[in-house]
Amino acid sequence: MSAHPPTRGAVPPTSVRGAAMRGVVARPGAEAIEAKGWWIAHKWLLLRRVSQLGILALFMVGPWFGWWVVKGNLASSLTLGVLPLTDPFLIAQQAAAGHWPYREALVGGGIVLAFYLLLGGRMFCAWVCPVNLVTDAAAWLRRRLGLKGGKVPSANTRYWLLGFVLVLAAMTGSLAWEWVNPVSMFHRGLIFGFGLSWGIVGGIFFYDLLIAPRGWCGHLCPQGAFYGLIGKSAMLRVSANRRSTCNDCMDCFAVCPEPQVIRPALKGVGQDHPLILDGDCTTCGRCIDVCGKDVFRISTRFDRSES
Amino acid sequence: MSKTQNTSASAPAGTGPAKSRRRFLKDAAGVAGGAGLLALGTGLYSRQASALPATAIRPPGALAEADFLAACVRCGLCVRDCPYDTLKLAVLGDSVATGTPYFEARRIPCEMCEDIPCVAACPTGALDRGLSEIGEARMGLAVLIDQENCLNFLGLRCDVCYRVCPVIDKAITLELVHNPRSDRHAMLLPTVHSDACTGCGKCERSCVLPGESAIKVLPLRLAQGSKAEHYRRGWEEKAEAGGSLIGDQLEMPVRGLEGKAYGDTRVGPGEAPAAAGKPGIDSGWKP
Numbered sequence: 001m002s003a004h005p006p007t008r009g010a011v012p013p014t015s016v017r018g019a020a021m022r023g024v025v026a027r028p029g030a031e032a033i034e035a036k037g038w039w040i041a042h043k044w045l046l047l048r049r050v051s052q053l054g055i056l057a058l059f060m061v062g063p064w065f066g067w068w069v070v071k072g073n074l075a076s077s078l079t080l081g082v083l084p085l086t087d088p089f090l091i092a093q094q095a096a097a098g099h100w101p102y103r104e105a106l107v108g109g110g111i112v113l114a115f116y117l118l119l120g121g122r123m124f125c126a127w128v129c130p131v132n133l134v135t136d137a138a139a140w141l142r143r144r145l146g147l148k149g150g151k152v153p154s155a156n157t158r159y160w161l162l163g164f165v166l167v168l169a170a171m172t173g174s175l176a177w178e179w180v181n182p183v184s185m186f187h188r189g190l191i192f193g194f195g196l197s198w199g200i201v202g203g204i205f206f207y208d209l210l211i212a213p214r215g216w217c218g219h220l221c222p223q224g225a226f227y228g229l230i231g232k233s234a235m236l237r238v239s240a241n242r243r244s245t246c247n248d249c250m251d252c253f254a255v256c257p258e259p260q261v262i263r264p265a266l267k268g269v270g271q272d273h274p275l276i277l278d279g280d281c282t283t284c285g286r287c288i289d290v291c292g293k294d295v296f297r298i299s300t301r302f303d304r305s306e307s
Numbered sequence: 308m309s310k311t312q313n314t315s316a317s318a319p320a321g322t323g324p325a326k327s328r329r330r331f332l333k334d335a336a337g338v339a340g341g342a343g344l345l346a347l348g349t350g351l352y353s354r355q356a357s358a359l360p361a362t363a364i365r366p367p368g369a370l371a372e373a374d375f376l377a378a379c380v381r382c383g384l385c386v387r388d389c390p391y392d393t394l395k396l397a398v399l400g401d402s403v404a405t406g407t408p409y410f411e412a413r414r415i416p417c418e419m420c421e422d423i424p425c426v427a428a429c430p431t432g433a434l435d436r437g438l439s440e441i442g443e444a445r446m447g448l449a450v451l452i453d454q455e456n457c458l459n460f461l462g463l464r465c466d467v468c469y470r471v472c473p474v475i476d477k478a479i480t481l482e483l484v485h486n487p488r489s490d491r492h493a494m495l496l497p498t499v500h501s502d503a504c505t506g507c508g509k510c511e512r513s514c515v516l517p518g519e520s521a522i523k524v525l526p527l528r529l530a531q532g533s534k535a536e537h538y539r540r541g542w543e544e545k546a547e548a549g550g551s552l553i554g555d556q557l558e559m560p561v562r563g564l565e566g567k568a569y570g571d572t573r574v575g576p577g578e579a580p581a582a583a584g585k586p587g588i589d590s591g592w593k594p
Binding site for chain 1: 334335337338339341342343345346349350352353354373374376377378379380381382383384386387388395396397398399400401404405406428429430431432436
């Protein structure tokens with residue numbers, strides 16, 4: 001680790017590490033705002049919110065104003081009457097339950113699958129999934145309130161759950177997970193009406209806030225696990241290509257929804273290059289935002305350069 | 308990193324490979340158990356709640372309920388393409404599988420569009436495109452379920468369910484029956500025929516009774532009994548064999564009914580006056 005010596009003493013007081021040394025609640029990203037300005041220090045967050053809300057808006061302007069750009073919901077949709085899109089996670093469940101869908105659903109599923117195979121599976125989680133708004137809000141509030149600890153299930157739980165979801169579909173012959181899936185339930189609720197589903201969304205918020213930090217998206221959600229597997233070999237990646245300038249302020253670890261993916265790239269644990277190749281990385285770009293030293297950037301998986 | 312214990316900091320230092328393997332196996336077993344329990348709960352819930360309530364009718368072309376639940380991704384495209392807002396997606400608490408489409412006939416019935424847009428919209432085949440004639444749809448079966456309050460059964464002329472039926476005179480007919488109360492009027496009883504009824508629910512919607520309808524569309528599993536295949540039906544056997552299998556029935560003379568066809572027990576005017584006070588023709592009833 002001689003390539004990037006820790007620059008002790010330069011840790012900003014509001015950062016996670018600085019605040020911990022002073023015993024106060026941390027404000028990760030304050031240094032970045034000072035160094036780059038508020039807008040640049042929130043660039044990826046804002047782009048992401050525009051993407052999430054924009055996609056949601058495309059679904060909503062139909063029922064609200066009668067402009068039918070997109071019909072349906074994230075499970076399956078038809079854009080402008082020609083472009084079918086279907087969630088491959090649902091097609092996987094269908095196949096497990098013993099049903100083979102019509103061509104539209106298969107074509108739509110193929111398009112979505114190809115998109116996330118290419119760009120990064122968990123970009124769905126960060127850039128599209130509406131539950132991200134809920135869990136990000138819980139994580140933000142957790143940081144602001146300075147809530148520590150909690151009881152988090154193992155991050156592998158989601159892969160087991162993904163396996164069980166498919167087994168369950170096969171055993172019951174139905175899309176059993178879709179009875180409770182908060183992801184599709186929340187999106188459908190926004191577009192078609194909620195009923196009691198608010199309870200499930202509220203449950204996730206309070207679970208993440210009070211019990212398990214990043215508990216839902218990072219540890220339980222089988223849909224996220226599915227997209228994580230898809231994105232294992234995706235092109236678009238975050239690179240810690242200026243890791244030599246890292247001042248160990250820990251802000252990126254605090255804001256990252258999957259902090260375990262940073263260490264190998266930033267600290268060179270188990271790999272030489274600065275690329276975050278872990279499929280769990282959602283490519284949300286928050287680490288780029290909050291880093292006052294511009295350590296991270298969006299790159300491709302072929303770019304192993306370092307500066 | 309002395310005080311700031313990060314979630315990523317979990318490298319077990321100084322543990323032998325056997326110990327770490329044991330720990331891994333223990334952790335994996337715990338995680339698998341937890342995830343399995345969660346999945347089991349979901350499975351039991353979906354099983355327990357998968358009985359469709361009687362008033363919830365699936366769209367035309369819907370596969371049998373078990374197959375439907377395997378095929379429907381709950382996207383709502385059928386709901387969007389229904390021009391009459393008939394279909395809605397179940398929300399949590401509706402006691403219909405969350406997110407699946409259904410309609411309630413008493414609220415908005417199916418208008419039986421000729422092009423069946425809901426079926427065309429379904430990308431997964433939960434609504435079967437093999438259904439090309441809406442008249443072939445079997446969403447449910449209308450049943451005249453309350454004969455006590457049905458106005459036609461009271462001897463009045465309502466007939467609304469009959470007249471709104473898109474398959475009038477095939478799915479619903481009016482059957483002429485003697486009215487024993489007035490003794491000189493007819494009752495025209497709305498009668499549903501399962502071979503033509505699509506279960507669209509227009510009859511249920513239009514029933515003039517103020518609250519619940521006297522005629523209701525029920526799922527086929529509730530509306531129809533199971534077939535008694537082990538019974539031989541004499542008339543079918545007879546038609547098949549080209550004649551009665553047991554020979555013609557013997558006709559025995561009945562005293563007082565000579566000159567009448569066998570089995571005709573009707574009493575003509577002046578033939579045998581009814582006993583006083585009993586109902587029957589010439590019982591003294593005046594309109």
